[in-house]
Amino acid sequence: SQQGEEDPQALSIQEGENATMNCSYKTSINNLQWYRQNSGRGLVHLILIRSNEREKHSGRLRVTLDTSKKSSSLLITASRAADTASYFCATDGNTGTASKLTFGTGTRLQVTL
Amino acid sequence: NAGVTQTPKFQVLKTGQSMTLQCAQDMNHNSMYWYRQDPGMGLRLIYYSASEGTTDKGEVPNGYNVSRLNKREFSLRLESAAPSQTSVYFCASYRTRGLNQPQHFGDGTRLSIL
Numbered sequence: 062s063q064q065g066e067e068d069p070q071a072l073s074i075q076e077g078e079n080a081t082m083n084c085s086y087k088t089s090i091n092n093l094q095w096y097r098q099n100s101g102r103g104l105v106h107l108i109l110i111r112s113n114e115r116e117k118h119s120g121r122l123r124v125t126l127d128t129s130k131k132s133s134s135l136l137i138t139a140s141r142a143a144d145t146a147s148y149f150c151a152t153d154g155n156t157g158t159a160s161k162l163t164f165g166t167g168t169r170l171q172v173t174l
Numbered sequence: 175n176a177g178v179t180q181t182p183k184f185q186v187l188k189t190g191q192s193m194t195l196q197c198a199q200d201m202n203h204n205s206m207y208w209y210r211q212d213p214g215m216g217l218r219l220i221y222y223s224a225s226e227g228t229t230d231k232g233e234v235p236n237g238y239n240v241s242r243l244n245k246r247e248f249s250l251r252l253e254s255a256a257p258s259q260t261s262v263y264f265c266a267s268y269r270t271r272g273l274n275q276p277q278h279f280g281d282g283t284r285l286s287i288l
Contacts, residue, residue: 092274106276149216159205159224160268164216
């Protein structure tokens with residue numbers, strides 16, 4: 062079963078606006094990752110936040126993590142048409158040497174001109 | 175840099191046919207993974223190989239077999255394809271050394287079973 066839920070399932074905004082998507086998960090984690098998937102393509106890694114971190118920035122991306130609530134959010138500031146894609150959170154809870162990701166259901170972001 | 179390469183990109187099969195999906199990575203990663211993605215859903219893990227010579231089941235292994243041919247290559251086989259296996263299949267690799275790193279994904283194989 063999926064580790065958690067993302068909301069909203071779909072989000073439509075205008076270029077220049079900020080986009081916020083949320084992710085909830087169920088079990089303890091080592092880290093939480095966000096990936097982007099353009100239509101018909103594979104997943105591209107955006108940002109990783111460790112379980113002992115609360116906030117992380119990368120360019121126009123800001124991720125927060127609240128392990129007490131088992132939730133994370135991804136903020137994309139000053140959105141561009143090129144940001145149109147599906148965004149997935151994935152949690153890694155494996156304690157061994159191999160990563161084992163469990164994905165959320167995704168948020169479809171549409172950025173219009 | 176090729177990264178993770180999957181072949182074929184598209185395939186149509188009839189129920190009961192067999193097929194092997196190929197995946198190769200050129201990043202010298204130790205771990206490799208096979209996922210499936212159904213419409214409107216995230217990825218679900220089918221099988222993974224933590225290192226050369228080992229394979230383990232993921233969340234949805236039924237109907238599939240895998241082979242870690244060498245460090246670079248990890249194949250997924252459908253012995254008797256069923257319509258429920260219509261999906262997009264993604265291969266990924268992971269470096270292993272040190273925790274808290276991302277996986278690297280191929281562009282997927284779109285498989286339709288009639």
